[in-house]
Amino acid sequence: MMTSAKPNALHLGILVVLAALFFVLPAYHVGAFSRIMVLAIYAIGFNLLFGYTGLLSLGHAMFFAAGMYGFGLSTNLGGLPVVPAFAIGVIAAGLLAFAAGYLALRTVGVAFMIVTLMFAQTFYLVILYFGEYTRGDEGFIVQQAQRSLFGVDLTSETARYFTAFVLFAICFLVMARLVQSPFGKRLVAIRENEERARMLGYDVGRLKLMALVVSGLISGVAGAAYALLFGYVGASFAAVHYSIFPLLWVLLGGAGTTIGPLIGVIFMFYLIDVSSGFTNAYMLVAGLALVLLTLFAPQGLAGTLRKRALRWLP
Amino acid sequence: MDFGPHLMLASIEGAVISAILVLTAMGLSIVFGVMRVVNVAHGEFFMLGAVFAWAVTTTVSGHPALGFVAALVIAPVLVGCIAAGVDRVILKRIGYDVDRTIVATIGILYIVQQSTLMLYGPEARPVVPPFNARLALPWFEFGDNGFQMFWPWGLSVTTYKLFVIVAAIAVLGALWLVLTRTKIGLIMRATQQDRDMAQAFGVPVARVYSWVFGLGAGLAALGATLVVPIQQAHYLMGGDPLLLAFIVVIIGGLGSLPGTVIAAVLIGMSDGIISVFFSPTLAKIIATFLVAMVLVFRPQGLMGRAAA
Numbered sequence: 001m002m003t004s005a006k007p008n009a010l011h012l013g014i015l016v017v018l019a020a021l022f023f024v025l026p027a028y029h030v031g032a033f034s035r036i037m038v039l040a041i042y043a044i045g046f047n048l049l050f051g052y053t054g055l056l057s058l059g060h061a062m063f064f065a066a067g068m069y070g071f072g073l074s075t076n077l078g079g080l081p082v083v084p085a086f087a088i089g090v091i092a093a094g095l096l097a098f099a100a101g102y103l104a105l106r107t108v109g110v111a112f113m114i115v116t117l118m119f120a121q122t123f124y125l126v127i128l129y130f131g132e133y134t135r136g137d138e139g140f141i142v143q144q145a146q147r148s149l150f151g152v153d154l155t156s157e158t159a160r161y162f163t164a165f166v167l168f169a170i171c172f173l174v175m176a177r178l179v180q181s182p183f184g185k186r187l188v189a190i191r192e193n194e195e196r197a198r199m200l201g202y203d204v205g206r207l208k209l210m211a212l213v214v215s216g217l218i219s220g221v222a223g224a225a226y227a228l229l230f231g232y233v234g235a236s237f238a239a240v241h242y243s244i245f246p247l248l249w250v251l252l253g254g255a256g257t258t259i260g261p262l263i264g265v266i267f268m269f270y271l272i273d274v275s276s277g278f279t280n281a282y283m284l285v286a287g288l289a290l291v292l293l294t295l296f297a298p299q300g301l302a303g304t305l306r307k308r309a310l311r312w313l314p
Numbered sequence: 315m316d317f318g319p320h321l322m323l324a325s326i327e328g329a330v331i332s333a334i335l336v337l338t339a340m341g342l343s344i345v346f347g348v349m350r351v352v353n354v355a356h357g358e359f360f361m362l363g364a365v366f367a368w369a370v371t372t373t374v375s376g377h378p379a380l381g382f383v384a385a386l387v388i389a390p391v392l393v394g395c396i397a398a399g400v401d402r403v404i405l406k407r408i409g410y411d412v413d414r415t416i417v418a419t420i421g422i423l424y425i426v427q428q429s430t431l432m433l434y435g436p437e438a439r440p441v442v443p444p445f446n447a448r449l450a451l452p453w454f455e456f457g458d459n460g461f462q463m464f465w466p467w468g469l470s471v472t473t474y475k476l477f478v479i480v481a482a483i484a485v486l487g488a489l490w491l492v493l494t495r496t497k498i499g500l501i502m503r504a505t506q507q508d509r510d511m512a513q514a515f516g517v518p519v520a521r522v523y524s525w526v527f528g529l530g531a532g533l534a535a536l537g538a539t540l541v542v543p544i545q546q547a548h549y550l551m552g553g554d555p556l557l558l559a560f561i562v563v564i565i566g567g568l569g570s571l572p573g574t575v576i577a578a579v580l581i582g583m584s585d586g587i588i589s590v591f592f593s594p595t596l597a598k599i600i601a602t603f604l605v606a607m608v609l610v611f612r613p614q615g616l617m618g619r620a621a622a
Contacts (some may be wrong), residue, residue: 056413103610110352110412111609114560118606121557125599244420251417281431287424294408294418 006312007258011176014259015169022161034161036262036269037168038225039245043253043261044175045218046246051255052179053211054191058113058243059120062100063216065238066093067223069127069134072142072233077133082149086224093220094213096123101212105205117243124238139234142227160229167225171218176258178214187211188256219246241283248286251293254302257313263301319453319469321587328586330475330544333482334537336578338555339562340489341533343574346563348506348526351410354419356534357556358426359397363389363535364547365434371441379444382543389539390532397531398524405527406520423552430549443474443543478540485536486575493571502526534559558585561605 018037022030042064049055070089074080080088104115127134134140147154154163178184186207189197198204227233236242245268253264271289276282297304306313342356366389367382374381400422408414450470452463493499504512505522513519534555538547545551562581566573581601588597 056416103607106610110416113352113416114564115606115609118602118609122599122603122606125595125602129593129595129599247417247420279432280436281428283424284428284432287421287426287428290421291404291418291425292421294414294421295404298414 042222049215059116061242062120062123063219064223067220071224089224097216254300257302260302324590328583332582337537339559341530345530355422357552359531360534361552363538367539382444393535394528394532398528401527438546438548441542
């Protein structure tokens with residue numbers, strides 16, 4: 001199709017730039033971008049639910065943490081190699097998303113936000129309660145020996161960057177495709193007018209549950225990837241902060257746009273990185289960003305760009 | 315100590331928790347009832363109240379009671395003014411849209427919390443209670459010599475804790491009188507029932523909203539001022555009251571004030587008793603999950619009517 005030529009070029013261009021950055025950037029920023037790409041996967045997962053389906057979950061940290069702990073515990077306690085452990089992490093996140101969605105989607109609006117928040121809080125407390133295995137707040141390290149794939153040591157800077165890149169590229173392209181598919185269009189229809197979507201004969205409840213499960217799966221991929229590439233698993237990744245972060249990234253970058261999550265993560269990452277050099281109260285920046293965004297740019301950077309200049313922006 | 319006296323001690327702790335909780339949750343409930351705003355920053359107004367109370371009591375010299383009385387007035391009023399300002403500058407401009415107010419109040423939460431960290435620091439600071447005599451409590455038992463009264467070792471309460479309970483009841487009574495018997499209450503109830511109609515009848519709705527938001531935050535700050543002599547002022551102390559207040563407001567039925575009071579007493583008492591006898595983490599897990607379930611299967615709360 002002609003209409004999708006520009007977005008496709010944009011997506012491929014972004015991936016080419018990300019791959020090229022590895023050879024251009026100094027070492028510190030290469031490390032930062034490995035992290036940014038993993039977090040961007042998380043933001044992409046959140047965006048499907050919040051940006052496209054219009055459901056605001058305040059408990060996504062539980063899916064991220066499920067992926068992280070699913071991977072971390074099965075390598076550390078179960079001694080499994082990377083691939084099955086990774087799969088366990090992602091499946092754990094998906095199952096949790098299904099269970100949480102099955103219950104939480106009975107509610108709408110404010111109640112949905114509070115229920116997801118409380119499920120995530122329960123999950124966080126459960127991690128603390130089983131401190132014997134999870135080491136609670138302190139967390140645990142995934143040993144370097146357990147972090148190699150097909151003989152490649154993933155702890156080296158190069159391997160880490162390109163693993164993050166490949167995972168990001170897959171999620172990014174799959175999501176770009178998914179939101180243009182009939183499934184994605186139906187989710188947007190629910191966001192725009194749930195009653196009308198229902199009246200047109202779509203099974204709204206089922207679609208919402210599917211969106212939540214896919215969103216949870218992708219968040220689980222991000223969590224498992226984080227544990228795999230950075231070797232640390234801790235309860236702080238299940239805390240409220242990590243449910244708020246993806247909201248912040250997606251709002252900043254532009255909810256309901258394919259490139260928004262990545263833009264949001266890059267901006268927020270460097271904003272916090274710079275400000276934490278000056279003060280330990282770096283979350284102040286996050287707070288200010290949230291308030292200013294709701295006041296002046298509710299559509300985020302990519303959303304505003306789409307509205308002002310580039311109407312074809314996906 | 316035997317089980318009986320132990321339980322009594324736990325109940326007194328529970329009553330103190332309930333007293334603070336009822337004030338905090340009432341603030342949240344009024345804001346939600348009148349404005350339909352879910353104020354995620356409510357816990358931070360609580361924390362701000364405690365920090366201001368500390369600031370006032372350390373500046374005022376002389377008898378600790380003098381400083382404390384000053385704090386009891388100044389902290390809630392100051393926090394109320396800040397909240398009213400927040401309403402004017404932020405919430406009003408986003409038109410009280412449900413999703414956007416939640417996101418904005420999450421932002422306000424971080425702004426208030428992190429500014430406090432910068433200006434006040436990460437230390438927990440105590441406030442001297444104005445009076446703190448220890449009262450021994452008697453226990454009655456039916457023993458070999460018939461009904462007898464004795465004084466078990468360790469069964470006691472401080473006068474300050476009793477004062478907290480009495481003060482909370484007094485504030486609650488005053489609030490009830492204001493809401494049901496005065497013109498201010500009438501205006502608030504009118505705004506709650508139908509915002510547009512109230513506006514048509516000349517109620518300055520925008521101003522009422524600012525006052526209500528200030529009142530809600532002020533109630534949280536008042537609860538915090540009462541609690542600082544027992545629990546120290548710290549910049550992260552807002553998290554637990556927020557979660558508990560949310561739980562109370564949900565269980566009580568969103569927007570139902572009598573429901574809020576009953577739920578606060580219920581949750582506060584059980585929190586006090588459970589945390590004396592069981593692992594606090596396990597208690598929190600069960601409580602949080604159960605509340606989520608209440609919301610899933612009975613969204614109108616235990617006391618609320620079906621959503622209008």
